Amino acid sequence: MTARAAETEATERQLDIFEQAMDKRTVKGRSLYVDAWHRLKRNKAAVAGVAILLFIIILVTFGPMLNPWDHEIPDWDNYSTPPSLETGHVMGTDALGRDLFERVMVGGRISLLVGIIATLVSLFIGVAYGAVAGYLGGRVDNWMMRAVDAIYALPFMFFVILLMVVFGRNIFLIFVAIGAVNWLDMARIVRGQTLSLKNKDFIEAARVSGATEWHIISRHIIPNLLGVVVVYVSLTIPQVILVESFLSFLGLGVQEPLTSWGALVNEGAQELETAPWSLLFPATFLAATLFAFNFLGDGLRDALDPRDR
């Protein structure tokens, strides 16, 4: 029997087998992510973090729609009044008579947006850059990482002030500035992980299976990096929110009448003795968000840790 005939026969046999197999229900595998999700659900702190985050996101998204006050226009009858249901200002007003609840919600939108967008920017640049440098290795890696070191050496505040001077004050500049600095960390972490991944047998197996380099990076390296990256993202978002707060505190961040949690905390701190509520509410929201992200990050790290498997 020739090899060709044997092959045809084998294929026919496979078809029969396949038909039989279709009758049985295919068993669904539990992926590593599903396993991780089950572990995350058992972690009470992480679940609480997710719940708090969802609550805050829903509140800042829909809260202003239910609130009759505007974040810019003062209530001429109420300057610096404490929280009260009678006046309708549930978190009181600031020194200019603006509704604090409205301002905390609007500020929350800005703070979360900065956190998420700047992190996404750093995520895309950092993962692509780090994975390419780590996978190609050698001289390319050396030059790419020296470039990262050089950018890293720029003082962050100097960089931000320079951007402000050249382009004027603009909320998008903050996204750019923070994103442009944060991807450096991401690139370093991803490169380190890639270096350890590329010596694994399954990468060589992919080469033997006819995969191109790009295919290996996108289908094998990056999916295997996700565990680390997800954790790092959950810890970067609060860090970015804090950086934005710091910039706003210095007067380099968002500009009046727009606000952010950092700017509100700054204003509140100046009126601490006369109007403590104007510090208490934004600070509570800021702290709750930071805690929630950190608990979630810790939970994700534990859930995705391969040693647990």
Add this chain to the structure above:
Amino acid sequence: MRAPILKVEDLSVHFRIDAGEGLFRHDYQTIKAVDRVSFELAPAETLGVVGESGCGKSTLARAILGLVAPAGGRIAWLGDNLVGKTEDEMREKRRQLQLIFQDPYGSLDPRMTVGQIVGEPLKNFFPSMSKMQVRERVSGMLKMVGLAPEQINRYPHEFSGGQCQRIGIARALVVNPRLVVCDEPVSALDVSIQAQIVNLLKELQKKLQLSLIFIAHDLSVVRHVSDRVLVMYMGKVMEINDSERIYRNPAHPYTRALIESVPIPDPKLERERARRALGGELPSPTHPPSGCVFRTRCPFAQDKCAAAEPPLEELEDGTRVACVRYAEIKGELEL
């Protein structure tokens, strides 16, 4: 012998290692991981490759697949020289040349399902295949290696080591290769599972008319599967011989030492056996001995062994051996 499907001539693979790093200069040392290895492989033949850890077996396998660049020599695959081919050209060749790995878990991407793992070579080599065709072929392949096709959506960590090795075999065979290089496919498995996997490979080889290069450091496994056996030591070929003859009548002192080191699973026989254990340490690969590399540990070594490197000579019965004293010590080597 039939016309060879694979003909390796004087294949060498060298590695450079850092010996010290200064500010302005690098010092390198060269390791000859594979040094002028030659052999042939006939269609549907199994060649066993044995040798101690670090003797260059795996490097030889990777050089044949084009995964490491050879320093010299020829690899004639169906008359076409693979040495010096670009990565793109090699990729095309790997449809016919496949590799089975030693580590059953490490060689499977933990984030991919069995269906994706086994289907990957199909998608790469036959981009025109439809999803349904890929799925059919993968299911058939899983069945062929003794796995249930219903497990197609499962992940590697849900399988045992032996099952993972079956997945690796399915991935290698799914594109219908003509040569499969097995790089110690069973040394990471339990003894009972080893037999299953070895028998599966033998069965598939017969069914699909595959040529196999079977690398192992366990001689009893190699004896079971191989038609011929190649013995390596420090990157060089010591002996190539028929599987049956090599176990009865080794031609090289190193082959004899390897065979003698296999334990007999019977305490009485094991105690009665007169053993000449191989003394000494493996010499440093950066500074190999002059002449015959085995002379520092060889019980038959003489001054002339250090003088020149022994050539691989073909004897009248087809045995090939690299030993200058072969004719003198022939009688003493018999087991």
